[in-house]
Amino acid sequence: MRDPGATDPGAIRNFCIIAHIDHGKSTLADRMLQLTEVVDARQMRAQYLDRMDIERERGITIKSQAVRMPWTVREGERTGESAVLNMIDTPGHVDFTYEVSRSLAACEGAVLLVDAAQGIEAQTLANLYLAMENDLQIIPVLNKIDLPAAQPEKYAEELAHLIGCEPEDCLRVSGKTGMGVAHLLDEVVRQLPAPKGEAEAPARAMIFDSVYDIYRGVVTYIRVIDGKIEARDRIKMMSTGAVHELLEIGVISPEMLKGPALGVGEVGYLITGVKDVRQSRVGDTVTINARPAKEALGGYKDPRPMVYSGLYPIDGSDYPALREALDKLKLNDAALVYEPESSAALGFGFRCGFLGLLHLEIIQERLEREFGLDLISTAPNVVYRVQIEGGEEVTVTNPSEFPTGKIASIFEPTVRATILAPNDYVGAVMELCQGRRGQLKGMDYLSSERVELRYTLPLAEIIYDFFDQLKSRTKGYASLDYEPSGEQESDLVKVDILLHGDPVDAFSAIVHKDKAYNYGVTIASKLQKLIPRQQFEVPIQAAIGSRIIARETIRAIRKDVLAKCYGGDISRKRKLLEKQKEGKKRMKMVGRVEVPQEAFIAALNTSDGGEAGGKAPKK
Numbered sequence: 001m002r003d004p005g006a007t008d009p010g011a012i013r014n015f016c017i018i019a020h021i022d023h024g025k026s027t028l029a030d031r032m033l034q035l036t037e038v039v040d041a042r043q044m045r046a047q048y049l050d051r052m053d054i055e056r057e058r059g060i061t062i063k064s065q066a067v068r069m070p071w072t073v074r075e076g077e078r079t080g081e082s083a084v085l086n087m088i089d090t091p092g093h094v095d096f097t098y099e100v101s102r103s104l105a106a107c108e109g110a111v112l113l114v115d116a117a118q119g120i121e122a123q124t125l126a127n128l129y130l131a132m133e134n135d136l137q138i139i140p141v142l143n144k145i146d147l148p149a150a151q152p153e154k155y156a157e158e159l160a161h162l163i164g165c166e167p168e169d170c171l172r173v174s175g176k177t178g179m180g181v182a183h184l185l186d187e188v189v190r191q192l193p194a195p196k197g198e199a200e201a202p203a204r205a206m207i208f209d210s211v212y213d214i215y216r217g218v219v220t221y222i223r224v225i226d227g228k229i230e231a232r233d234r235i236k237m238m239s240t241g242a243v244h245e246l247l248e249i250g251v252i253s254p255e256m257l258k259g260p261a262l263g264v265g266e267v268g269y270l271i272t273g274v275k276d277v278r279q280s281r282v283g284d285t286v287t288i289n290a291r292p293a294k295e296a297l298g299g300y301k302d303p304r305p306m307v308y309s310g311l312y313p314i315d316g317s318d319y320p321a322l323r324e325a326l327d328k329l330k331l332n333d334a335a336l337v338y339e340p341e342s343s344a345a346l347g348f349g350f351r352c353g354f355l356g357l358l359h360l361e362i363i364q365e366r367l368e369r370e371f372g373l374d375l376i377s378t379a380p381n382v383v384y385r386v387q388i389e390g391g392e393e394v395t396v397t398n399p400s401e402f403p404t405g406k407i408a409s410i411f412e413p414t415v416r417a418t419i420l421a422p423n424d425y426v427g428a429v430m431e432l433c434q435g436r437r438g439q440l441k442g443m444d445y446l447s448s449e450r451v452e453l454r455y456t457l458p459l460a461e462i463i464y465d466f467f468d469q470l471k472s473r474t475k476g477y478a479s480l481d482y483e484p485s486g487e488q489e490s491d492l493v494k495v496d497i498l499l500h501g502d503p504v505d506a507f508s509a510i511v512h513k514d515k516a517y518n519y520g521v522t523i524a525s526k527l528q529k530l531i532p533r534q535q536f537e538v539p540i541q542a543a544i545g546s547r548i549i550a551r552e553t554i555r556a557i558r559k560d561v562l563a564k565c566y567g568g569d570i571s572r573k574r575k576l577l578e579k580q581k582e583g584k585k586r587m588k589m590v591g592r593v594e595v596p597q598e599a600f601i602a603a604l605n606t607s608d609g610g611e612a613g614g615k616a617p618k619k
């Protein structure tokens, strides 16, 4: 390996692999690491780069986001030409599209990988469009050609039609057997352009990822566009003007290799003393303090939370532990926002903002797994912009904070969704989308059997169970991808759930007018089944403002836990009474009504098909 900083930009090829989930990205990356001898045969194991991920979680080393691999063209034109390949990893999910586009901007080309037994899927398209927006050169590749079910001829046609090339231009590989992979690397050198940049200009490097390592602080991944950053430099973040001492700079191949500098087109890492990833943000431009660049690269915008949810510890005494855990996670996740909130039903917790549902799930799972917390989340909701008569405007991230004044208009965020499905299921997909207030924007036949449908949908309608519904209505054949597409004015109302006249904050929801009744009835009847009878009659009502739209009643009676316990052993009776006492400790008072917290948790749980949309803890 040559010294970093000394690489001729003409020999560099920066590329990423883009693919639909499970089309074989990690396996192909493994083969490339092996063929280029960056990882030798003894160390090689499946999903090498994923292994690093686990290591990073334990703080031993960091995840390899960009690997530098030397390669010499083996066959055909330009045999013997040496190159330095940087393979840049991209997060694959729509929640992180913002990060994906930053990583794409660090490359000149992309390997578009398609499973030869499945063909093009929704994320293939979404990633391809992103790559095209970033002006990347695309190399189409069919993977898994070793599979008996592979139909490379058929899908080469599809792929060629999509990107406007000839079917023969689609390469054929098997990440599993290694077939065709050396040829693919040769083509990366031949087809992709070398990076261009001004070596003499003030340094500008783009941050495409940053991760927190407990021993080393924040490790920032950069791609140098112009100039050179040397190990002795003091660097400056252009969005904030913050200046940091460089502690280390280098490349990753596949471990961190310290070096003297990074020059034009090079991809590597840098370490400063900062302890918080938000000081080293994805998308920001790094320059040198002594000779700063005038203009930052590209546009810089903050990742904006799209989905909010309340996170509460099941055991109230875990609240300080939850706060500490969120503080720690924030070091590694610039997009996570949270602030304390309290709920009559659930006690003390945090209102958290996420990039999307997957992000929410990942955070909740990490809190539970890494910090040993038992959590309940309230139904996720999107962010509404509410205009009050008289001109005032408020942003609502929590339905219970919906303004009470006269509302002039309410705006909700929308997404542009792309759904790919076999012909036979077009009707089912359309029915689902229409039921979710979708507007059909276009429809294309990718081949004689597969259709691409484009819809504009309210984000709120797809954050519940849209994906599950789509899968079940199409027997798992449809795939979905979506991206934010602005907002629309909608006829929305806030529905409150009242228990004996008092609102239960955790169940307030902002829903479309046509769905308000349904929501009210579902939650009221769920609670009616879950809340034990009291000494007095308790009405459960759903209300829009002061108008009641649904009602259920819990009849008065003292709950006699011994009712079903005829005769028998006294110790059994005692056990039941003890259990009742234990349960009482976890009772929450809503006005005069005593409710076991489990009832709220069960009502928030969606696994039984309810509409509240919360997530119960995993036991």
Ligand SMILES: Nc1nc2c(ncn2[C@@H]2O[C@H](COP(=O)(O)OP(=O)(O)OP(=O)(O)O)[C@@H](O)[C@H]2O)c(=O)[nH]1
Pocket (backbone or CB within 6 Å): 019, 020, 021, 022, 023, 024, 025, 026, 027, 028, 092, 143, 144, 145, 146, 147, 173, 174, 175, 176, 177
């Ligand atoms: N037969 C065959 N199977 C393959 C090939 N490449 C990958 N697979 C299998 O396909 C599955 C998915 O492969 P991954 O490499 O994990 O796919 P990925 O795109 O990285 O998946 P995610 O990381 O989940 O997005 C695994 O079970 C692999 O063993 C191939 O060339 N041939």
